[in-house]
Amino acid sequence: MGNLATSSRRGRLRKWLTTNEPISRGQARLGSAYRSWLAFSRNPLAMLGLIIVLALIIIAIFADQIATPSPVVGGDLRTERLQPPGENHWLGTDNQARDIFSRLVHGSRLTLMVVMLVTVIAMPIGLLIGTVAGYMGGWVDAVLMRITDIFLAFPRLILALAFVAALGPGIVNAVIAIAITSWPPYARIARAETLTIRNSDFVLAVRLQGASPFRIITRHIVPLCIPSVIIRVTLDMAGIILTAAGLGFLGLGAQPPTPEWGAMIAAGRQFIIDYWWVATMPGIAIFVVSLGFNLLGDGLRDVLDPKAEK
Amino acid sequence: MRKMATLLAASAMFALAFAPAKADTPPDTLVMAWQFDDIISLDPAEVFEFSAAEIMGNTYERLFGYDLKNVSDLFGVVAETWEVSEDGKTLTFKIREGTKFASGNDLTAEDVVFSLHRAVKLDKSPAFILTQFGFTTENVEEKIVQTGDYEFTFEMDQAYAPTFVLYCLTSTVASVVDKNLVLENEADGDLGYEWLKRNYAGSGPFALRQWRPNEAVVLERNDNFSGDKAPLTRVIYQHVPESSTQRLMLERGDIDIARNLGPEEIASLKSAEGIKIETGDKGGIYYLGLNQKNETLAIPQVRQALKYLIDYEAIADTIMAGQVQVHQAFLPKGFLGAVEDTPFQLDVEKAKELLAEAGLADGFSVTMDTRNTPDITGMGEAIQQTFAQGGVKLELIPGDGAQTLTKNRAREHDIYIGRWGPDYQDPNTNADAFAANPDNSDDASAKPLAWRNAWDIPELTEKVRAAVLETDGEKRAALYEEMQREVMETGPFVIMFQEIEVAAMRDNVDGFIIGPSFDANQYGAATKN
Numbered sequence: 001m002g003n004l005a006t007s008s009r010r011g012r013l014r015k016w017l018t019t020n021e022p023i024s025r026g027q028a029r030l031g032s033a034y035r036s037w038l039a040f041s042r043n044p045l046a047m048l049g050l051i052i053v054l055a056l057i058i059i060a061i062f063a064d065q066i067a068t069p070s071p072v073v074g075g076d077l078r079t080e081r082l083q084p085p086g087e088n089h090w091l092g093t094d095n096q097a098r099d100i101f102s103r104l105v106h107g108s109r110l111t112l113m114v115v116m117l118v119t120v121i122a123m124p125i126g127l128l129i130g131t132v133a134g135y136m137g138g139w140v141d142a143v144l145m146r147i148t149d150i151f152l153a154f155p156r157l158i159l160a161l162a163f164v165a166a167l168g169p170g171i172v173n174a175v176i177a178i179a180i181t182s183w184p185p186y187a188r189i190a191r192a193e194t195l196t197i198r199n200s201d202f203v204l205a206v207r208l209q210g211a212s213p214f215r216i217i218t219r220h221i222v223p224l225c226i227p228s229v230i231i232r233v234t235l236d237m238a239g240i241i242l243t244a245a246g247l248g249f250l251g252l253g254a255q256p257p258t259p260e261w262g263a264m265i266a267a268g269r270q271f272i273i274d275y276w277w278v279a280t281m282p283g284i285a286i287f288v289v290s291l292g293f294n295l296l297g298d299g300l301r302d303v304l305d306p307k308a309e310k
Numbered sequence: 311m312r313k314m315a316t317l318l319a320a321s322a323m324f325a326l327a328f329a330p331a332k333a334d335t336p337p338d339t340l341v342m343a344w345q346f347d348d349i350i351s352l353d354p355a356e357v358f359e360f361s362a363a364e365i366m367g368n369t370y371e372r373l374f375g376y377d378l379k380n381v382s383d384l385f386g387v388v389a390e391t392w393e394v395s396e397d398g399k400t401l402t403f404k405i406r407e408g409t410k411f412a413s414g415n416d417l418t419a420e421d422v423v424f425s426l427h428r429a430v431k432l433d434k435s436p437a438f439i440l441t442q443f444g445f446t447t448e449n450v451e452e453k454i455v456q457t458g459d460y461e462f463t464f465e466m467d468q469a470y471a472p473t474f475v476l477y478c479l480t481s482t483v484a485s486v487v488d489k490n491l492v493l494e495n496e497a498d499g500d501l502g503y504e505w506l507k508r509n510y511a512g513s514g515p516f517a518l519r520q521w522r523p524n525e526a527v528v529l530e531r532n533d534n535f536s537g538d539k540a541p542l543t544r545v546i547y548q549h550v551p552e553s554s555t556q557r558l559m560l561e562r563g564d565i566d567i568a569r570n571l572g573p574e575e576i577a578s579l580k581s582a583e584g585i586k587i588e589t590g591d592k593g594g595i596y597y598l599g600l601n602q603k604n605e606t607l608a609i610p611q612v613r614q615a616l617k618y619l620i621d622y623e624a625i626a627d628t629i630m631a632g633q634v635q636v637h638q639a640f641l642p643k644g645f646l647g648a649v650e651d652t653p654f655q656l657d658v659e660k661a662k663e664l665l666a667e668a669g670l671a672d673g674f675s676v677t678m679d680t681r682n683t684p685d686i687t688g689m690g691e692a693i694q695q696t697f698a699q700g701g702v703k704l705e706l707i708p709g710d711g712a713q714t715l716t717k718n719r720a721r722e723h724d725i726y727i728g729r730w731g732p733d734y735q736d737p738n739t740n741a742d743a744f745a746a747n748p749d750n751s752d753d754a755s756a757k758p759l760a761w762r763n764a765w766d767i768p769e770l771t772e773k774v775r776a777a778v779l780e781t782d783g784e785k786r787a788a789l790y791e792e793m794q795r796e797v798m799e800t801g802p803f804v805i806m807f808q809e810i811e812v813a814a815m816r817d818n819v820d821g822f823i824i825g826p827s828f829d830a831n832q833y834g835a836a837t838k839n
Contacts, residue, residue, distance in 0.1 A: 251709075
């Protein structure tokens with residue numbers, strides 16, 4: 001009987017969410033979110049991406065509990081160095097007798113941190129520049145877009161390399177360099193979206209009511225640009241991870257003994273023939289996480305992009 | 311259909327053309343894979359780099375040479391005999407007759423004197439090896455004078471120990487160049503400098519045929535060589551930066567010798583069929599330089615403590631296995647007076663006591679500039695771990711060789727992990743670097759390692775200067791021993807290892823000699839069966 005009750009309650013909730021005649025704004029919003037989730041969860045690849053990303057977040061949060069051996073302090077150089085994957089060390093040990101599994105787990109924090117910081121820095125910059133350029137038009141648009149063009153003209157990794165070389169190696173500088181190089185596409189997207197809506201009736205209406213350009217941009221244009229920018233950012237996260245790993249590989253990202261995945265591959269490179277696991281394990285980690293973000297981004301695009309509506 | 315067939319045939323041919331062909335190297339040619347991105351010039355008056363020095367050693371002859379097995383045994387190469395004047399300031403050399411350059415010109419005292427004048431006048435990096443005897447661009451023509459077809463005199467400002475002088479004349483800067491050939495190619499009075507950078511005017515067992523930077527160096531047998539002619543017709547160096555690539559090439563037989571393999575690669579090649587490993591002690595020293603401008607590192611107990619916080623043995627047995635041996639004095643084994651004691655080993659308790667004495671019982675933080683090559687980074691990380699056991703938090707600052715060295719030379723580092731190679735085989739070369747600092751001000755003209763670490767040591771400097779004037783070999787050795795122990799005990803240098811050079815080669819290669827110095831690797835008598 002209890003089962004019946006819960007299932008009927010669930011049914012009612014579902015009905016409330018999927019109704020065609022929502023009676024409040026909140027209901028409409030929740031309903032639309034629920035429908036998006038239904039569409040998203042029907043895509044198995046997108047779900048796989050989501051699971052990978054959630055797993056990454058959980059691993060990063062509970063790194064200390066999941067992997068107990070220290071990721072930076074190695075064991076006995078004579079007996080525990082370059083051990084193959086086995087019982088004591090699930091993924092083997094590296095050149096400094098450190099547990100590779102533990103390093104990967106703790107390295108996930110770095111990866112996640114890089115992704116989040118880059119997003120937090122680059123997305124607002126891109127949105128602001130794009131919407132301002134699109135809404136203001138004229139010389140403001142020209143100046144802002146030419147600056148964007150300059151940044152887009154350089155290959156991303158090369159530009160990031162140049163910045164890190166100027167700022168000095170280190171994870172924080174790597175984040176700054178990647179952020180500096182990754183905002184231009186967001187600005188472009190935001191500008192394109194803005195151009196399509198800047199002359200719509202609702203914008204003209206608020207302008208007639210005397211709203212300032214600042215208010216129009218922040219309250220009426222930015223919210224409409226956010227979905228497409230979010231999609232782009234999620235798709236870019238794989239690229240951000242790869243760029244961070246690339247900088248680490250070249251010795252310009254995290255400094256030893258930080259367990260950064262790219263730096264781990266670089267260190268394992270010299271042993272790749274005899275001790276394949278040293279470079280392979282972080283390689284697999286980077287691959288899986290990049291794939292996860294890509295799948296998630298793809299799924300989100302299918303759901304959030306209004307133009308690709310079912 | 312016909313189009314399809316053509317396409318298939320074309321792609322098959324394409325595939326064939328790029329398929330890895332397993333080909334042995336020609337029997338009269340020695341092919342080596344090596345990292346020689348450091349070569350900037352092949353002019354013996356300018357060469358001061360590890361790779362170029364080896365090429366100089368096989369293509370040019372110098373006034374003197376030494377027995378590769380026993381460095382203290384000196385003998386004349388271009389020079390036949392020498393005499394010291396009564397006041398000890400003037401040396402008279404007789405040149406061996408009948409030697410010819412690869413060009414066919416006779417080698418006479420005129421060429422020798424020209425070569426020495428040229429090195430002093432060009433005043434490139436290695437010129438100090440000659441100018442330390444009091445020569446300047448102005449006075450060198452009066453001091454080094456040709457006195458006969460096969461005789462010249464060499465007048466110094468002080469009565470230096472003759473062995474010291476002769477060892478300096480074994481260095482690449484004392485190579486003899488072909489005066490006529492060089493002057494034929496002189497432009498704007500540059501003494502042939504621009505031309506000789508990429509060309510050859512020597513008399514060694516091999517002649518330089520071609521140098522393509524970061525690609526290949528090709529040497530050919532010099533048929534005019536006055537000694538035993540080389541059995542090999544050709545020696546080719548290929549620039550291969552990745553050590554794993556070198557290993558694969560060696561296993562496949564694409565090269566005869568791989569020169570830059572890591573310890574793990576050497577270990578697994580030891581059991582490989584058709585491949586043998588040869589090693590030789592080198593003069594290179596790995597050390598930590600503790601900058602005395604850093605107030606913490608300037609405390610004697612701290613310097614002492616850090617010397618007890620490195621697991622020398624473990625590093626030499628694992629990360630650097632087969633590449634280094636533990637060595638803690640500034641003179642490498644084989645040098646006159648070299649001290650071979652190793653008083654320091656990992657002793658965390660003792661280090662903690664010393665740190666407590668210095669008032670740093672809770673430890674301290676310090677940075678280390680670390681070159682981002684696998685060997686230096688590997689050592690740096692291992693040191694980081696043992697330092698941590700003693701409470702010293704070491705932050706590694708990675709950079710490429712030029713970056714870290716520039717910082718070191720500007721005295722802007724805390725700790726610098728480096729490799730130091732002697733410039734010639736006399737003990738003064740390292741004593742001058744580690745134990746002499748004539749002027750500790752920021753704009754000093756001489757900037758030896760002691761200066762780079764701001765170690766102000768007027769008394770020790772005096773001792774170094776006095777040692778080059780001591781003519782008695784045994785007394786001189788004793789002086790250097792004393793200096794080494796003093797640097798070991800109190801110096802801002804944690805001297806850790808002496809380098810061992812390892813080369814893996816196909817087992818049909820014979821007679822490739824790994825000498826004690828970078829310009830002493832020789833293949834003049836090498837053969838392939």
